Amino acid sequence: MNTTFKTASTYALVGLSALILSGCANKAVVSYGDAQAVETTDINFGSTDLQKVASQMTDSLLSSPVVGTMTQNNRPVVFVERIKNKTSEHIDTESITDSISTQMLRSGKFRFVDMTRVEAVREQLTFQNEDALVNPATAVAFGQQIGAQYMLYGNLSSIVKTNADKSDVYYKFTMRLMDMKSGLIEWADETEIRKTKEKSTFGW
């Protein structure tokens, strides 16, 4: 009688545990997260790294004394060349330069020309000037655009090291602003990121 009771209790316990566990594990919850919160899903280049790099570079550029002199009485015209991705990962570096140029524009101190849309602009201007559909009085004439005075470019490189228990990645992001006329580099800065992943001693 006693043995039967014990067996029944064991089954009940196992059943209850399974019920509780399944209740926790199988609940799919969709929620909106904070796009600007620190994200530590894995060791690869992530949104936090992108935001950190963009924010630090913009702050450094805007607070530099040379840039202060440069932007005192006018808003220099800049074009973004590109950030060379020298890491082993696929990283959308255009996304980094987009963030940096947006923040620089928003500061009201710089103006930009967009080299990625030159073909689209040429196509539209050709249409306006050569197609009979457009009133010639309203067509935007060729040869009126402003040339960029400065070029913004940079490099992103990484060093990755891994052993059985630990992975370590180091990113270095360098950025430079070149005067197109003289070829001089007016501003440069770099920022570093280190990310480490260790196997957790405890854990479920």
Next chain:
Amino acid sequence: MKYIVPMCAVLLLSACATQPDTSGIAVEQNKGNFNDQLRVDNPDLGEKLAITDVKTRQTNQLTDVVVTLSSQYKKSQYLQYQFKWFDKDGFLIKGNHSPWQPLTLFGFANTQLPGLAPSSDAVTFSLAVRKVSTESQEFKD
């Protein structure tokens, strides 16, 4: 025997319910009188961290801020911080892109958190500091 079932249930339930504590400590500048106001929403973190100094100046017509954060705790703390910027009327600067930034503060170390206003309209700020809550880092504390 009769205690095992409730104990198991409590243990399993507590393991499942891991909602991270997202409160922290903050320093705010009041509109008008520019007094710094310290706010501690997380007493546990408030014991381990202190904001010891706030300095502001103008750099290239932009408000430049440095907040000194001191650790009152012997182990490393994995934190994140965010500056928010407000205009002269106390409105949050629109499209303000100041993300939470990761910060590792070593035992009893001091660090300066730099913040630069995104535009010349931004005159006052608030800084919030909280823990980075991930499962792997919870155990490092």
